[in-house]
Amino acid sequence: MACIEARGLHKTFGATVALDGIDLRVEEGRILGLIGPNGAGKTTALNAILGLTPYQGELRVLGRDPWTERDQLMRDACFISDVAVLPRWIKVSQALDYVAGIHPRFDRAKAEGFLAKTTISSASKVRQLSKGMVVQLHLALVMAIDARLLVLDEPTLGLDILYRKQFYDSLLNDYYDRSRTIVVTTHQVEEIQNVLTDVMFINRGRIVFNCSMEDFESRYLEVTVNPEQVAAARALKPMHERPALGRSVLLFDSVGRQQLAALGDVRTPSIADLFVAVLGDTSGNPAHETRGGVQ
Amino acid sequence: MNTQSNAVPVEAQKIAPANLPETRLLYWSVRRELWENRSIYLAPLAASAVFLFGFLIGAFRLPSKMRAALALAPEAQRHAIVMPYDFAAGLMMATAMIVGVFYCLDALHGERRDRSILFWKSLPVSDVTTVLSKASIPLVILPLLTIVITVATQFIMLLLSSAILMGNGMSVATYWTQLSLFQISLGLIYHLVTVHVLGHAPFYGWMLLVSAWARRAAFLWAFLPLLAISVVEKIAFNSSYFAAMLGHQLSGGEEAVPMPGRMPIEPGMQFTPGHFLISPNLWIGLAVTAAFLFAAMRLRRNREPI
Numbered sequence: 001m002a003c004i005e006a007r008g009l010h011k012t013f014g015a016t017v018a019l020d021g022i023d024l025r026v027e028e029g030r031i032l033g034l035i036g037p038n039g040a041g042k043t044t045a046l047n048a049i050l051g052l053t054p055y056q057g058e059l060r061v062l063g064r065d066p067w068t069e070r071d072q073l074m075r076d077a078c079f080i081s082d083v084a085v086l087p088r089w090i091k092v093s094q095a096l097d098y099v100a101g102i103h104p105r106f107d108r109a110k111a112e113g114f115l116a117k118t119t120i121s122s123a124s125k126v127r128q129l130s131k132g133m134v135v136q137l138h139l140a141l142v143m144a145i146d147a148r149l150l151v152l153d154e155p156t157l158g159l160d161i162l163y164r165k166q167f168y169d170s171l172l173n174d175y176y177d178r179s180r181t182i183v184v185t186t187h188q189v190e191e192i193q194n195v196l197t198d199v200m201f202i203n204r205g206r207i208v209f210n211c212s213m214e215d216f217e218s219r220y221l222e223v224t225v226n227p228e229q230v231a232a233a234r235a236l237k238p239m240h241e242r243p244a245l246g247r248s249v250l251l252f253d254s255v256g257r258q259q260l261a262a263l264g265d266v267r268t269p270s271i272a273d274l275f276v277a278v279l280g281d282t283s284g285n286p287a288h289e290t291r292g293g294v295q
Numbered sequence: 296m297n298t299q300s301n302a303v304p305v306e307a308q309k310i311a312p313a314n315l316p317e318t319r320l321l322y323w324s325v326r327r328e329l330w331e332n333r334s335i336y337l338a339p340l341a342a343s344a345v346f347l348f349g350f351l352i353g354a355f356r357l358p359s360k361m362r363a364a365l366a367l368a369p370e371a372q373r374h375a376i377v378m379p380y381d382f383a384a385g386l387m388m389a390t391a392m393i394v395g396v397f398y399c400l401d402a403l404h405g406e407r408r409d410r411s412i413l414f415w416k417s418l419p420v421s422d423v424t425t426v427l428s429k430a431s432i433p434l435v436i437l438p439l440l441t442i443v444i445t446v447a448t449q450f451i452m453l454l455l456s457s458a459i460l461m462g463n464g465m466s467v468a469t470y471w472t473q474l475s476l477f478q479i480s481l482g483l484i485y486h487l488v489t490v491h492v493l494g495h496a497p498f499y500g501w502m503l504l505v506s507a508w509a510r511r512a513a514f515l516w517a518f519l520p521l522l523a524i525s526v527v528e529k530i531a532f533n534s535s536y537f538a539a540m541l542g543h544q545l546s547g548g549e550e551a552v553p554m555p556g557r558m559p560i561e562p563g564m565q566f567t568p569g570h571f572l573i574s575p576n577l578w579i580g581l582a583v584t585a586a587f588l589f590a591a592m593r594l595r596r597n598r599e600p601i
Contacts, residue, residue: 052416071421079417087411094330101323102420104315
């Protein structure tokens with residue numbers, strides 16, 4: 001069974017189209033990165049998946065309709081939507097008591113174990129914690145829930161680099177076990193490139209690119225060439241070209257590594273580079289739209 | 296134990312729908328409200344402490360007042376003795392109402408303002424349970440606290456008065472015969488249930504609805520429309536049915552006991568639960584409350600952080 005399955009997901013706010021017919025299928029055990037510019041519809045899509053906003057079209061999450069069955073869905077799904085959502089008045093101990101009281105899949109000992117590794121004291125109130133500590137607390141609560149789907153919407157927004165690194169490290173080491181599904185959106189794309197199993201670009205309410213990371217690494221190559229080789233490189237039809245310190249960086253889809261190695265230094269592009277290639281010139285109709293492998 | 300019987304529970308544990316009883320979700324939701332809004336119990340306790348402080352200072356004049364009261368007719372005597380107890384009950388109820396009003400107007404607004412609604416909604420508690428737990432604060436928790444704190448306050452008043460009277464070598468016999476704490480408490484409970492719970496329920500429902508709906512200034516949205524309707528009615532038709540209806544609902548009308556302490560004073564006044572239960576106002580009020588709460592539940596599902 002697919003963890004998330006959407007067909008023709010549509011949502012408008014007045015005259016603004018936030019989701020313009022999204023088809024989506026996320027299998028269990030994947031870590032999907034949803035990447036897009038501001039206002040692309042990422043948060044709206046996640047809100048629909050979590051039952052926070054009504055929508056048109058078909059959507060099943062863990063076999064349920066999120067809009068009408070949010071409370072049942074939240075027994076098996078969990079989300080961190082932003083760093084600032086833990087109520088400021090709550091004490092750490094109260095947060096543990098409350099979640100233990102109402103969540104059938106919460107393991108209190110596990111949460112206390114995660115917290116013991118931090119400097120958060122159980123008598124503190126959330127308002128007394130730093131931004132990074134609030135995220136640690138939220139993550140400790142969420143990781144102690146035996147959920148099948150975890151949704152993270154900009155979970156590390158506003159955190160310093162140490163906390164950001166720690167966040168994804170603990171998520172991978174202490175939480176992810178290949179049976180859970182994680183969907184994450186972030187603007188710090190580089191930090192999650194090695195974490196993801198799948199990547200999806202969303203722009204103007206549409207999915208414009210969708211690819212597993214395995215395909216990503218085998219298909220896309222970036223080569224840095226000297227000016228005299230640019231013409232030869234261009235003949236291979238790059239997706240995108242950008243100048244870099246007097247040389248040119250060209251991005252190719254499905255061109256042999258050896259062929260490119262003859263022209264210059266070859267490397268796997270970052271998600272951000274591909275994102276710019278797919279969306280950068282765009283806006284309308286990039287030639288490479290959704291040619292990526294559908295998982 | 297063979298491997299198969301080991302394997303089954305593990306599998307079952309994963310697949311079995313983990314259901315917690317709804318009462319447990321409600322219990323923790325109400326506890327959560329008390330953590331967040333400590334004024335629910337601190338305000339009545341503080342009112343009680345302030346009142347007792349004043350009463351203690353006033354109690355030194357009690358012997359002279361008692362001597363004066365002894366010269367009065369029994370009816371007036373009782374009135375003089377019971378009055379401070381009545382006042383204590385009134386103060387507790389007024390405090391609870393103020394707390395209830397401010398609580399309701401913030402209950403579904405504050406969680407959107409500080410975006411914590413996104414955290415609460417990430418947990419398996421339905422909007423129905425959440426709104427019911429919030430409605431139970433003015434309709435169940437505050438009345439219960441009012442009863443307990445008022446009875447305790449009145450008991451302390453009785454002990455203090457008796458100690459002071461005896462310390463002045465006076466008899467407490469008259470004082471005690473004229474004052475039946477049990478009867479006063481009974482009157483208080485009847486008054487609370489009929490007026491403050493059943494009578495005021497539509498107002499609390501309305502305020503919860505406004506707090507779920509308003510983007511800002513929930514207080515104004517809750518009160519100005521009521522005022523506007525009354526004013527328009529007055530100007531357009533020179534009548535004041537709407538205002539009278541609100542007043543009737545607030546005071547409880549004739550079917551309810553106006554104030555608990557008056558009950559033992561006026562022997563003609565009886566508990567009339569029969570009359571109260573068949574009054575259409577009660578049932579219309581409850582239906583309106585249910586409609587308001589239902590709308591608040593729908594709004595909580597729809598509304599996003601402000």
